[in-house]
Amino acid sequence: AGERPALDVGALEEALEAAQKCDALEREGLIGDCANNPWEQSVRLRPILELLAQPSFVAPAHFRQGMETCMACLLHAPEGCLRYPGRMVEFLDSPGAAQLLRYLEWLETAVQEVTPSFGGTSFRTILVPQRVRSALSSWPAECALLQHSATVLVEALLLRGPEHQKHYAELRKASHARQQIEDEQVSEYTGISMDLESAAADFADQIKQVLSMGIEWPQVARISELAVSNIQQLAADFLQIQEACCGPAVEEFEAQNARAAASKAAICEARRHVRRHEQAFAQAARRFTEVASQLVAWTSTLVPKLQLLSQHRDALRLAADVRQQVPALVREHLAAEDDLDTAQTELRKHRRHAQAAQMQRQGRSKHDSGISASAGAVLEKHFELRVAHTGERVQQLAVRLLDAQRSLREAEASLPLELDVEEDRASEAQAPNQGSVLTAEERLALKLASIEQYHEQVAIQVSEEKDERARISKQVSERRTEEALRRRVEPDFMCPITHERMGEPVLAADGHTYEREAIEKWLQMHNTSPMTGALLGHRYLTENYALRHIIQSSAAAGSQQQQQQQDSGDGGLSALAVEEQEETSEAEEDAHLMLEDEDEDEEDEDTEGEVDEDDEDDEEVEDENVGGVQPVERG
Numbered sequence: 001a002g003e004r005p006a007l008d009v010g011a012l013e014e015a016l017e018a019a020q021k022c023d024a025l026e027r028e029g030l031i032g033d034c035a036n037n038p039w040e041q042s043v044r045l046r047p048i049l050e051l052l053a054q055p056s057f058v059a060p061a062h063f064r065q066g067m068e069t070c071m072a073c074l075l076h077a078p079e080g081c082l083r084y085p086g087r088m089v090e091f092l093d094s095p096g097a098a099q100l101l102r103y104l105e106w107l108e109t110a111v112q113e114v115t116p117s118f119g120g121t122s123f124r125t126i127l128v129p130q131r132v133r134s135a136l137s138s139w140p141a142e143c144a145l146l147q148h149s150a151t152v153l154v155e156a157l158l159l160r161g162p163e164h165q166k167h168y169a170e171l172r173k174a175s176h177a178r179q180q181i182e183d184e185q186v187s188e189y190t191g192i193s194m195d196l197e198s199a200a201a202d203f204a205d206q207i208k209q210v211l212s213m214g215i216e217w218p219q220v221a222r223i224s225e226l227a228v229s230n231i232q233q234l235a236a237d238f239l240q241i242q243e244a245c246c247g248p249a250v251e252e253f254e255a256q257n258a259r260a261a262a263s264k265a266a267i268c269e270a271r272r273h274v275r276r277h278e279q280a281f282a283q284a285a286r287r288f289t290e291v292a293s294q295l296v297a298w299t300s301t302l303v304p305k306l307q308l309l310s311q312h313r314d315a316l317r318l319a320a321d322v323r324q325q326v327p328a329l330v331r332e333h334l335a336a337e338d339d340l341d342t343a344q345t346e347l348r349k350h351r352r353h354a355q356a357a358q359m360q361r362q363g364r365s366k367h368d369s370g371i372s373a374s375a376g377a378v379l380e381k382h383f384e385l386r387v388a389h390t391g392e393r394v395q396q397l398a399v400r401l402l403d404a405q406r407s408l409r410e411a412e413a414s415l416p417l418e419l420d421v422e423e424d425r426a427s428e429a430q431a432p433n434q435g436s437v438l439t440a441e442e443r444l445a446l447k448l449a450s451i452e453q454y455h456e457q458v459a460i461q462v463s464e465e466k467d468e469r470a471r472i473s474k475q476v477s478e479r480r481t482e483e484a485l486r487r488r489v490e491p492d493f494m495c496p497i498t499h500e501r502m503g504e505p506v507l508a509a510d511g512h513t514y515e516r517e518a519i520e521k522w523l524q525m526h527n528t529s530p531m532t533g534a535l536l537g538h539r540y541l542t543e544n545y546a547l548r549h550i551i552q553s554s555a556a557a558g559s560q561q562q563q564q565q566q567d568s569g570d571g572g573l574s575a576l577a578v579e580e581q582e583e584t585s586e587a588e589e590d591a592h593l594m595l596e597d598e599d600e601d602e603e604d605e606d607t608e609g610e611v612d613e614d615d616e617d618d619e620e621v622e623d624e625n626v627g628g629v630q631p632v633e634r635g
Helices: 009-026 038-044 046-053 063-075 085-093 096-118 129-213 217-311 313-363 366-414 421-434 440-486 516-525 545-567 575-613 618-634
Strands: 505-507 513-515
Touching: 009 038, 009 046, 009 129, 038 129, 038 217, 046 096, 046 129, 046 217, 063 085, 063 096, 063 129, 063 217, 085 096, 085 217, 085 313, 096 217, 129 217, 217 313, 313 366, 505 516, 505 545, 513 516
Parallel strands: none
Antiparallel strands: 505 513
């Protein structure tokens, strides 16, 4: 911000004039392909190019800060309300406010003028703060990119335009020379054909005349032979002359063809160079108009509000100042009332103590009683003065508070926008941190509230982590199940897109094989490889007959093997059923052994109990123990 635009007005006019001349030359039709004429497209970009050349295009200084202030005070506030009036007053008092207002007014008109050049993009009517903030943050980058693209395009037009005109003049000259050679040769061939036609006509007339005279045939034959030889000699002379002249003409024609081809190649190169920069600028211009439209959709309502606030700046300043004073006056008034209550309490306490002391002094001397009474009267007078002073201060603060509130109401009534009450609540919430002292109960309540809020946040985080963990566990289990199912299909027979056995495998441009239906659906929405992500050279699909035959053979062999296993065998079980039966048998044996071990442990415990009861006969206990184990082993 604050820099002059890099696009020069003189250079822009020269570049557009060159583009117009090149466009006029293209319309002559010597090149042939005028459908995608970059010179014409460049000329159509004149409105936005002229917009970039204006000094007003550069955003004023502190543009970002001013727009953020407007967003905080107006965009985030309810409709018809204003937040942070003090911040808005500081902005309106700054010299950048008038510059920003002029820039926004100019921008709205300028964008409306250049928008029809890009298909008539309509402004956004729904204001979304996130979109406006995004447009505001990207605005300097979009302006810089557009200026750079415009500068490069103008340089390309200035460089390639004269080259295009020069080579087009050479192409026109070569084409004219070729046409002249063609006309000369055609004229010569026409003259020869006319001379030969005249000789042939004379020969026909001579034959008719001789035949009408009744001359005999031998003489007619000799006359005819002489006439034909004359025609042959005439044709030979023409052929000799033409051979002498045709060779140089053909060489000159080929030379002109070479010059024309070289000129066409240079013209096409200039067109390609200009087209690349023109397309880059057009893309940047479309992006710029979209972002500008988002800003203008908001600034169209922002500019009238800023104008109204600028007209009522004094009332807004007064309202902002009073709004800052009212909370302080309220706190000061509350503090004064607390002081008044304290003074009154101390006065009542002093009077009670004075009455009690007077009752105790009734039995003392008059001198001592007089001194104590005088001291009590002085203290009572002091407390009364303190109550009077604090009462007067309370009344003064009450009057000041009422005056401030009345001034605030009057100032707010004169403003075109209402002041948002959220700011008052925020200031009241921040008031304890601005000088007022909290009691112990209030500090404890705030601490408990913060702890409770922290616990709620932790509980939410723990719940979210549990949900995420459950989701991940479910995905892992599903992937394990899918992987177990995939193991039953050969990897080479599996389509990389559907992960199923292919029925009609086809080969794509990336060298990988896919199911035809799956890859056709993929190519309808993508032009990249599903495996590598690289761009495909073409979208043709080739039948993979070899892999298709292998898949069919494998499927047929598997079906035949399964049928044989069903037909043969004692129990008619397949290999899979036999394997499952073996696994089941092994599992049953393992379970039986575990039961035997448990029975042995129970018998050991019973035997130990018998040994504890009867220690006299160890051999019988051992026999009983063995006898207790043997039945389990037999079982």
